[in-house]
Amino acid sequence: MVSIRPLYPHPALLLEEERTDIKRTYLVVSDLHIGFEGELNLRGVTVDSRYSLNTMLEELRHLIKSNQLDGVILLGDVKSTIRSISKQEWNQVPEFFRILSGHASIYVVPGNHDTYVRFLIPQNINIMSVKGMVMEETLLAHGHTMPSSARASIKRIVMGHIHPVFSRCNSVINGRRIWLYLKVKREMIFPGTVGTLDIIIVPSFNQDVPMIHKRYAKSISPIINRALQHNAIEQAMAVTLDGSIIADDRNVVARLLS
Numbered sequence: 520m521v522s523i524r525p526l527y528p529h530p531a532l533l534l535e536e537e538r539t540d541i542k543r544t545y546l547v548v549s550d551l552h553i554g555f556e557g558e559l560n561l562r563g564v565t566v567d568s569r570y571s572l573n574t575m576l577e578e579l580r581h582l583i584k585s586n587q588l589d590g591v592i593l594l595g596d597v598k599s600t601i602r603s604i605s606k607q608e609w610n611q612v613p614e615f616f617r618i619l620s621g622h623a624s625i626y627v628v629p630g631n632h633d634t635y636v637r638f639l640i641p642q643n644i645n646i647m648s649v650k651g652m653v654m655e656e657t658l659l660a661h662g663h664t665m666p667s668s669a670r671a672s673i674k675r676i677v678m679g680h681i682h683p684v685f686s687r688c689n690s691v692i693n694g695r696r697i698w699l700y701l702k703v704k705r706e707m708i709f710p711g712t713v714g715t716l717d718i719i720i721v722p723s724f725n726q727d728v729p730m731i732h733k734r735y736a737k738s739i740s741p742i743i744n745r746a747l748q749h750n751a752i753e754q755a756m757a758v759t760l761d762g763s764i765i766a767d768d769r770n771v772v773a774r775l776l777s
Contacts, residue, residue: 520536520537520538520655521534521535521536521537521654521655521656521657522534522535522537523535523547523657523675523677523719525698525758525762526546526582526586527760527761527762528760528761528762529578529582529760530548530696530721530722530723530724530760531546531547531548531582531721531724532546532547532548532677532719532721533545533546533547533586534546534547534592534654534657534659534677536654536655543589543590544586544587544588544589545588545589545590545591545592545626546579546582546583546586546588546590546591546592546623547591547592547594547659547677547721548579548591548592548593548594548721548724549593549594549595549596549630549661549678549679549680549721549722549723549724550594550595550596550630550679550680550682550721550722550723550724550725550728551575551593551596551597551615551723551724551725552596552597552598552599552632552723552725552728553571553572553575553597553598553599553607553608553611553612553615553725554568554598554599554600554605554607554608554611554612555571555599555725555727555728556568556571556607557599557600557605557606557607557608558599558600568607568611571725571727572611572614572615574726575615575724575725576615576618576619578724579591579619579622580619580622583622583623584622588623589623589624590623590624590625590626591619591623591624591625591626592626592628592652592659593625593626593627593628594628594630594659594660594661594662594677594678594679594680594721595627595628595629595630595631595632595633595660595661595662595663595679595680596630596631596632596633596661596679596680597612597615597627597629597630597632597633597636598612598632598633598636598639599632600632600634601631601632601634602634603634603635604635604638604639608639609639612636612639612640613639613640613641616639616640616641616644617641620641620643620644624645625643625644625645626644626645626647626652627640627644627645627646627647628647628648628649628651628652628659628660628661629646629647629649629661630661630662630663630679630680631661631663631680649661649664650664650666650667650670651666651670653670653673656672656673656674656675657673657674657675657676657677658670658673658675658676658677659677659678660676660677660678661678661679661680662676662678662679662680662681662720662740662742662743663680663740663741664741665708665741665742665745666708666709666742668709668710670709671709671711671712673716674716674717675716675717675718675719676708676716676717676718676719676742677719677721678718678719678720678721678740678742679720679721679723680740681699681720681739681740681743681776682696682722682723682728683696683697683698683699683720683722683757683775683776684696684697684722685697685757685759685765685775686775692759692765695759695760696722696723696726696760697722697757697758697759697760697765697775698719698720698721698722698757698758698759698760699718699719699720699755699756699757699758699772699775699776700717700718700719700720700755700756700757700758701717701718701719701720701746701752701754701755701772702715702716702717702718702752702753702754702755703715703716703718703746703751703752703753704716704746704749704751704753707745707746707749707751708742708745708746708751715753718742718743718746720743722760739776739777743776747773747776747777752769752772752773753769754769755767755768755769755771755772755773756772757771757772757775
């Protein structure tokens with residue numbers, strides 16, 4: 520059996536896997552975008568390249584220690600550049616894994632920004648399929664590809680990629696990271712099946728990702744795009760990092776996604 524719960528107020532999930540005489544606990548986070556500062560520097564904005572990395576490492580180490588974790592699952596976009604490796608990534612990504620792997624086992628599900636990331640990841644890190652990893656009824660994926668039809672029996676998808684934020688100009692939480700919880704018609708994701716599928720969209724672990732990506736169009740996942748195009752969202756909820764429900768209307772949440 521697999522159970523999951525968000526670790527409010529952190530942008531992270533706690534996943535507990537329990538089998539006969541075996542119980543393992545994992546932290547699930549997404550979209551670290553290590554090296555994003557290089558993009559800002561190209562625009563003439565000088566940013567301390569160590570601050571974001573150190574902040575994320577400190578938070579991850581705290582969560583690992585306080586929850587006695589067996590492992591950390593990274594749902595993609597560990598690095599920031601898409602078709603290359605920046606100098607900053609060459610330096611910081613291996614360092615990140617070296618430090619973090621000293622505290623727990625690490626599993627990486629590659630995202631669309633993780634081109635060539637295998638050259639940066641030490642041998643003691645577990646690299647999973649780009650299609651995601653399955654723990655019983657749960658698929659853990661980045662979200663930039665459609666899941667294989669072989670996964671049609673799963674009950675939920677946990678994914679990143681979207682970087683969900685609340686968007687309402689007159690709101691005090693405008694631009695803040697949020698969680699999105701969806702129930703969608705299964706047949707729109709897995710043709711030939713019936714019932715509903717739970718989708719949990721994890722906010723970016725890097726607090727600066729919404730800022731650096733706001734000038735781009737939303738990076739819609741093919742999973743979410745299909746659900747929106749076919750009006751397949753039956754229930755939806757948006758929740759702040761501290762656990763406050765800010766929307767429980769599927770139309771409102773669909774507008775946040777579109």
